[in-house]
Amino acid sequence: MLSWLSAHPRSWPLAVPFRISRGLRTTAEVVEVHVRDGGHVGRGESTPYARYGETIASVLGQIETLTRAAPRGIDRAQLQQMLPPGAARNAVDAALWDLESQRRGVSVATLLGQTAPPCLPSAQTIGLDTAERMASAARGHAHLDLLKIKVGADDPAHLIRAVREAAPQARLMVDPNESWTLALLQAMQPVLAEARVELVEQPLPAGEDAQLAGFDSTALLCADESCHVATDLPRLRGLYQVVNIKLDKTGGLTGALSLLDAAQAQGFDIMVGCMGCSSLAIAPALHVARHARFIDLDGPLWLRDDHPGGVSFVGGLLQPTSPQLWGGGLRSADTRAPSSPAPCPQPADVPVAHVR
DSSP states (O other): OOSEEEEEEEEEEEEEEEEETTEEEEEEEEEEEEEEETTEEEEEEEOOOGGGTOOHHHHHHHHHHHHHHOTTOOOHHHHHHHSOSSHHHHHHHHHHHHHHHHHHTSOHHHHTTOOSOOOEEOOEEEOSOOHHHHHHHHHHTTTSSEEEEEOOSSSHHHHHHHHHHHSTTSEEEEEOTTOOOHHHHHHTHHHHHHTTEEEEEOOSOTTOGGGGTTOOOSSEEEESTTOSSGGGHHHHBTTBSEEEEOHHHHTSHHHHHHHHHHHHHTTOEEEEEOOSOOHHHHHHHHHHHTTOSEEEOOGGGGBSSOOTTOOEEETTEEEOOOTTTTTSSOOTTOOSOOOOOOOOOOOTTOOBOOOO
């Protein structure tokens, strides 16, 4: 049970602007939560998302309401009943996992019956821009295994072809962020096949998924905005082959694990993604990502700065966060320099991938 909770906003400047079909971002605006019990302080982070009707103020308000409703504290099971899935519940849920890890003196991985998070292959995202700039970004990441291309409805074929030419060997995913129509998706099929695109993420607006019934896509179709929690899955069967699990949608690691189990049981492949965030938000997601076919957790790589002990990205592999940052069974008050897991094994002369 928690005995004290605080939440505050935090702004992380991006190293370079990031554009998707909905607009341009220059910062990652997050909410950080601390849950204290004696000498232990659990931490969590979430990213309120306007697409889902969330703001920094609304998330802080939800957390304040939680503290008033439960002044003596709650556990994770109670949290699932007291807050809806979303950013507020995610931040508190993560802090409670971290707190339990510290109280018991074991890692979250151990609590889950897992080994420590391994190095994992993650996509590198190419933000929406001119074809020339996207090709330049892709050229800089052409040595990586998997690239994700942000596109809109304005001539996506030109952008996809430009990236493919610049990175001829990379595997490709395309994310229109709900900006396509069924007619455009149909028209794009030859281009997707030509460019060897493996996956298209949420091509149609959420709520228009039924149009995909009977549609035979050359690339796998992945539900993102259409899939938040396990109860969304039945209506997505036969329409999508993959679901994107994001902790800010599920309401935290607890909900994400439930969605993972249900999705696998119903025959969906798994993608794990993130919002714009720091490594504090990525650390819990790594425990789900180890079960995913597609991983897109490069959010912290866009930041100008990150937490000490945050993730690093070498040769397309994410090196996990330091145990001191989150979930390592160590006290947050520990002032020693964050330790890091053993480096990911790499072939010789693999460059470190930084923000574009």
